[in-house]
Amino acid sequence: MSTLPVVVAVDGSDDSLRALEWAVDAARRRSAPLRVAHVRQYAHWAPPELLAAGPVLPQDDPVLDRVRAHLAGRADLPATEYVGLEGATAAVLPELGATAQLLVLGSRGRGGFVGLLLGSTSMAAARDAECPVVVVPRPGREVPGEAPAGPGPRVVVGLKVDGPDEATLEFAFAEAARRGARLQAVAAYPWPAQPWMLPGELPPPIVDQDVIEDETRILAEGFLAPHRERHPDVPTEPLPAPGDAAGHLVAASRDADLVVVGRHRRHLLAPARMMGSVTHAVLLHAACPVAVVPPAPPED
DSSP: OOOOEEEEEESSHHHHHHHHHHHHHHHHTTTTTTEEEEEEEOTTSSSSHHHHHHHHHGGGGGHHHHHHHHTTTOOOOEEEEEEEESHHHHHHHHHHGOSSEEEEEOOOTTTOOOTOSSHHHHHHHHOOOOOOOEEEEOOOOOOOOOOOOOSEEEEEEEEESHHHOOHHHHHHHHHHHHHHEEEEEEEEOOOOOOOOOOTTTTOOOOHHHHHHHHHHHHHHHHHHHHHHHHTTTSOOOEEEEEHHHHHHHHTTTTOOOOOOOOOOOOOOBBBBBOOOOOHHHHHHHHOOOOOEEEHHHHOO
């Protein structure tokens, strides 16, 4: 059985070359082939026949030529193939995820506006691809707060104790194992507590924050336990945190190797794929690469 490739999207920009370097390293860690893809994008007003995806001869693509030159002479490259396509980039790139174990993109390519931190193509791929998507940001992003201290490489994962996704946790543990990194699981809980009261009701007892934090830690430990058994060499630290989950994940991204977040599961009342506000905010503001993991398929 062949190993699915790591796919990286390139467009000739510096952002995509940073994504390329991340993808080369990821493919090497996974002992997987690397597939370099360039989509020639057309404007939204182009004729419909140009918007349909189609092959382009890789040898006729100057963007892929630049990538070949960038990688030339390296002895440690995984098996690499080059793919040229035509069509609407935001539609074509997510389709590449159907035959990939990982899709890697830069935070913004040539089509982005200067004021945007994340391009629409990266957002569409993170929302729609069937495989995990890693978005590599530009260097120098500043994040508020202080990252949890500690030596060595670090992977951060967002853990929803009221509905954890096993695919997100498994991806984070596996990535930490490949990198010899410790794993920090940020588990946010609502604070301050704001109970709803009807007119005439007595106010509820005062909520002790320490109690809520301890309960959140216990729940987090329970969800992490089976993954720890499968990855005993990954040091794991649950981090209960009050309030805004996105803010804590962004703060933890400083000097981290990777932040891992999940994507919303589709359901009857919301059949379209959605990322969720926390994942959206982390993609916009994290200082390190962000992996967006599609949810595990529901059990029968």
